[in-house]
Amino acid sequence: MPKKxxxxxxxxxxxxxxxxxxxxxQPVTPSQIALLFIWICVGAGWIxxxxxxxxxxxxxxxxxxxxxxxxGGAKKEVDRDVDGDGHASRKDSTGGRDxxxxxxxxxxxxxxxxxxxxxxxxxxxxxxxxxxxxxISAAVTAPDAENCEAARxxxxxxxxxxxxxxYYFFKxxxxxxxxxxxxxxxxxxxxxxxxMLLGCGVATVRRTKPLLLSRDQxxxxxxxxxxxxxxxxxxxxxxxxxxxxVFIAAYVWMTGFGNFxxxxxxxxxxxxxxxxMLFRLNFLVTFVCICTNNDxxxxxxxxxxxxxxxxxxxxxxxxxSWNEVPWKMAIKFAVFFILCVLLWDVPGVGxxxxxxxxxxxxxxxxxxxxxxxxxxxxxxxxxxxxCAYFHPNFxxxxxxxEASSPHGTVQLTSVGIKMSLLVVLAGMxxxxxxxxxxxxxxxxNRLHPYTSWIPIIAYIFARNMFPWxxxxxxxxxxxxxxxxxxxxxxxLHIYMQSNAKELIVYIPGYPLxxxxxxxxxxxYISHLLFHVTGTFSDALxxxxxxxxxxxxxxxxVFVVGAVAYLVGFGSVHAMxxx
Numbered sequence: 001m002p003k004k005x006x007x008x009x010x011x012x013x014x015x016x017x018x019x020x021x022x023x024x025x026q027p028v029t030p031s032q033i034a035l036l037f038i039w040i041c042v043g044a045g046w047i048x049x050x051x052x053x054x055x056x057x058x059x060x061x062x063x064x065x066x067x068x069x070x071x072g073g074a075k076k077e078v079d080r081d082v083d084g085d086g087h088a089s090r091k092d093s094t095g096g097r098d099x100x101x102x103x104x105x106x107x108x109x110x111x112x113x114x115x116x117x118x119x120x121x122x123x124x125x126x127x128x129x130x131x132x133x134x135x136i137s138a139a140v141t142a143p144d145a146e147n148c149e150a151a152r153x154x155x156x157x158x159x160x161x162x163x164x165x166x167y168y169f170f171k172x173x174x175x176x177x178x179x180x181x182x183x184x185x186x187x188x189x190x191x192x193x194x195x196m197l198l199g200c201g202v203a204t205v206r207r208t209k210p211l212l213l214s215r216d217q218x219x220x221x222x223x224x225x226x227x228x229x230x231x232x233x234x235x236x237x238x239x240x241x242x243x244x245x246v247f248i249a250a251y252v253w254m255t256g257f258g259n260f261x262x263x264x265x266x267x268x269x270x271x272x273x274x275x276x277m278l279f280r281l282n283f284l285v286t287f288v289c290i291c292t293n294n295d296x297x298x299x300x301x302x303x304x305x306x307x308x309x310x311x312x313x314x315x316x317x318x319x320x321s322w323n324e325v326p327w328k329m330a331i332k333f334a335v336f337f338i339l340c341v342l343l344w345d346v347p348g349v350g351x352x353x354x355x356x357x358x359x360x361x362x363x364x365x366x367x368x369x370x371x372x373x374x375x376x377x378x379x380x381x382x383x384x385x386x387c388a389y390f391h392p393n394f395x396x397x398x399x400x401x402e403a404s405s406p407h408g409t410v411q412l413t414s415v416g417i418k419m420s421l422l423v424v425l426a427g428m429x430x431x432x433x434x435x436x437x438x439x440x441x442x443x444x445n446r447l448h449p450y451t452s453w454i455p456i457i458a459y460i461f462a463r464n465m466f467p468w469x470x471x472x473x474x475x476x477x478x479x480x481x482x483x484x485x486x487x488x489x490x491x492l493h494i495y496m497q498s499n500a501k502e503l504i505v506y507i508p509g510y511p512l513x514x515x516x517x518x519x520x521x522x523x524y525i526s527h528l529l530f531h532v533t534g535t536f537s538d539a540l541x542x543x544x545x546x547x548x549x550x551x552x553x554x555x556x557v558f559v560v561g562a563v564a565y566l567v568g569f570g571s572v573h574a575m576x577x578x
Contacts, residue, residue, distance in 0.1 A: 026174060028575075031290045033568035038560065039163035046156040053153050151539075158535040162287075165525055165532075170291045172504060173493040180502040181511070183236035190235050197227060201474040210471035212395045212464050218254060220473045221463075223481030225250060230491050233500045234515070242437055242444050245376065249452035250459075251301070252377040255308045256384025261391065263316035264323060271550060274313065275541045281306050283533055285489055292493060297363035300373040301488055307374065308381040311336070315385075329389065337382055344371070344378040344449070376448055383453045387460075402467060418465050425458040486526040486533070495522040 171177045201224065208216040225247040231237065232244050259277075263269065285302045289295070297303055315336055322328035343350040350371050354361060363369035401414035432454045436447050464470050480487065492500045495518055506521075507514040540553050 026293065028572065029290075029293055030565060030568035030572045032170070032174075032293070033571045034561070034564035035163075035166065035287065035290050035568075037564045037567045039159075039166075042156065042159040042163060046160045049153050049156050053149070155535060155539050158532045161528065162532045162536075165529060166287055166291045168525070169288060169490075169493050173292045173497055173499075176497065178497065179505040179508060180497060181505045181514075183234065183496075183501075183503055184511075185236045185238070187237075187239070190231065190237050193231060194228065197476075198224075201476040204475040205472050206475045207471055208473055210467045212391065212398060212470065213257070213460065214470070214473075216473040216478055217463065217470070218258070219478040219481035221459075221477075221481065222251065222254065222484045223477030223479065224474075226480055226484040226487055227477070230487060230495065233491060234496060234503070241441055242439075242448075245444070245448050246452055246455055248301070249377045249380045249448070250456050252304060252308060252380035253384040253387075253453070253456055255305050256312060256381035257388045257391075258384075259309055259312040260316065260385040260388035263312065264388065267320070267323075269313070269317045269320065271547055272541060272543060272545055275550065276537055276543075277309055278306065279537050279541055280533065281309065281485070283536060284486060284529060288489055288493070294499070295363050296360055297369050297373075298492070298499060299489055300369065302485075303361065303370065304374055304377070311381065312385065333382075333386065333389075336385070337379075340378050340382060344375040350375070376445060377452065379449055380452060380456075383456070387457075398464070421461060422465065425461055428454050429458045483523075483526045483530040486529040487523070490522060490526045490529065494525060495519070 206216075208214055211217075228240070229244055229247055232240055281302055285296065285299045288299070315332055316323060319328070319332070322332060343353060351367055354367060354370065358367060361367055361370040401417060432451055436444065436451050439447070495504065496502060497504050503514075504518055505514055506517050540557070541550065545553075
């Protein structure tokens with residue numbers, strides 16, 4: 001009897017385990033099957049073009065070999081052709097060699113006339129005249145064809161690679177193929193890792209132009225904040241929550257600063273610019289949402305940056321002539337500020353305004369997440385736009401302060417002014433830290449939208465106070481900043497799982513080794529995703545593309561997506577019926 005009871009209990013345990021496993025296997029959605037269908041089609045296209053490429057390469061290799069053999073034979077024949085005195089004919093030998101070189105140059109496109117950019121071929125007739133370029137028109141255009149072929153093959157390869165990465169997302173998050181472990185926090189370990197990474201970053205210092213808020217510097221800024229942000233999630237470092245809020249405000253500030261600077265100086269409000277930015281911000285997150293069956297608002301950073309980019313685009317694009325007149329620009333700033341106040345500081349207004357976007361901005365059947373996340377930083381973009389507007393003035397001030405003087409009086413005055421400003425900003429930061437930053441999570445959130453600009457402005461000034469600081473950046477953090485969007489999205493599913501609530505376990509029982517391996521995989525995949533996104537962006541929304549071409553591309557994407565979704569919907573319906 002006891003044996004029967006034990007067997008029954010064991011069977012029940014196995015059944016319960018199987019039921020738990022099955023409960024984790026969520027049903028496949030039509031969108032996921034549609035994505036699989038597209039990937040299969042892309043894989044077939046990649047096999048075709050890859051085969052064509054290597055076949056062409058092999059044929060070219062054989063043809064080059066035959067030409068070398070023929071050139072060797074021709075040289076031997078010329079060497080046998082001697083004049084009456086028994087000496088080899090120098091003219092024939094040289095001419096034969098020249099013909100061989102010309103034939104090889106036309107094939108490999110490395111002849112002197114092509115590589116030097118010359119429009120003519122060397123003289124072969126002996127009359128001193130140059131041969132017109134018509135004879136080599138095919139040879140000149142051949143590299144363009146090869147470049148197009150290489151770009152097409154790169155696009156197909158990127159499609160296959162992207163599909164493999166999305167499949168990895170699907171298996172890691174949606175199917176939970178890897179064991180999970182709880183996140184644990186240790187202050188000593190957390191800050192030790194940050195300090196070690198800072199040391200690694202200092203070891204990669206490089207030089208750049210000494211500009212105020214240069215591209216390398218802003219990428220560096222994004223990079224070290226992103227590293228802290230990801231480790232905050234990985235180690236559940238809840239005590240650094242307030243610092244993370246400042247970092248996110250800085251990201252939103254950079255959205256206002258960078259886009260305002262671009263539109264103010266470049267004056268490029270084209271559809272191509274609009275679509276490339278929207279593509280950059282939403283391409284990856286769209287496919288990740290499909291693979292993991294998540295709401296768009298789970299990746300609220302993408303939604304926030306998209307919204308604030310569009311806000312800056314509309315502000316600068318409407319009434320473009322006003323952008324050159326200071327008092328008219330002040331009106332634009334005032335309108336922008338008032339709208340921010342109405343949407344987030346007047347109860348109920350924002351919910352009504354954003355209600356039409358409910359299917360896109362909802363999270364757990366509510367707009368609360370959107371209103372909360374966007375409301376925390378609803379003035380950061382405005383402050384970034386103001387800083388961008390006065391950026392030339394502050395740059396000129398720095399140049400005047402740093403102008404050389406034979407007596408050194410200007411330099412002493414410059415240091416005095418800078419140190420005075422630094423003391424004022426340090427005092428503001430000290431007050432902000434004492435009265436705001438040390439508050440609890442919920443108390444801090446209430447004051448954060450109105451005070452986050454203080455540490456941001458202080459950091460900018462301290463980072464750019466002296467030329468030797470401005471002309472140096474830490475490459476390691478700049479690299480992390482360039483792939484910050486991919487890192488943000490990927491961390492939720494392949495660095496952690498269950499939407500960043502648990503850790504992925506590759507090496508059970510060795511948490512630090514597991515962290516190292518998970519970090520290597522995560523960073524490498526994020527880097528690949530960055531390049532894949534750029535490849536697709538260049539192919540689907542190329543620079544200088546006409547509106548007609550863009551419309552064709554969008555139409556093609558829509559048709560392919562619709563057909564794929566019909567295939568997915570039909571497949572799911574067939575599986576449910578059976």
